[in-house]
Amino acid sequence: MWHDLSDSGITYAEKTLRTVAVYVLILVLLRLAGKRELAQVNSFDLVVMLLLSNVVQNAIIGPDNSFTGAAYGAAVLVATNAVFVRLAARYDRLGRLFEGRPTTLARDGRWLPAATGWRGMRREDLEVAIRRQGGDGVGDTAQVTLEPGGTLVVSLNEEDQSADKADVAALQAAIGDLRREIDGLRHGR
Structure with a gap:
């Protein structure tokens, strides 16, 4: 039993290479598919995302069904994502290449x-x-x-925007002025 939990079946170097390669492939596919895939996930997009994760699973971990192999693959995937995100944030040109423009x-x-x-x-x-x-x-x-x-x-449009704190403060000030004016009229001033 313990052997099945830890025997990976392939080398960790191969698992690392597979994970990074699949990450880059998915990144490229999503980039080619366009930003719509990320904007408003509808039922069709959700099905594709779920199936996509299942389709690439074996490409990442190969014939490995071990716990340690899955944990290692997940760790490499998270680390790869962290590296790509930081590179995209640091280098504008790379960020535009990975993510596109508005x-x-x-x-x-x-x-x-x-x-x-x-x-x-x-x-x-x-x-x-x-x-x-x-x-x-x-x-x-x-x-x-x-x-x-x-x-x-x-x-x-400016006229269609919701009121902000400055608008509320201006209204409160105007109401205060009106109250003072009414009080002045009541007291004959």
Whole structure:
């Protein structure tokens, strides 16, 4: 039993090489698939992600079903990710290569069909993202951007933005002025 838990069947050097190679392959595939795959995971995308993880499992650990082999493969995968993330953060050019650039999907209250269509993004999903960020629809937006990591950033038109602390403070000050003016009128001043 203990032998089965620890016998890896392949060398740790091979396991390391396999893990890094599969990581780079998946990174390239996701980059080619586009940011939509990361932006709003729908049922189709979830199925692909789950199956993808299962498909590449044997490529990472090979015929190894041991606990130590799985633990080692997981550790190499996490370490590889940490290295790539730090490299992308340190070198802008490498970050753009791995993740791409922001993409404007809508401007001045109108969708940009070339940008949304090319990425396979449904407008219904994008409208939901706008509502989550305080707008009623694309007409309320100054710009909608798909960031490299897949995040949708909505910039609302100034008149459609929610009140902030400065707006509340200005209203409170105006109410205070009105109260003082009313009190002055009551007391004949």
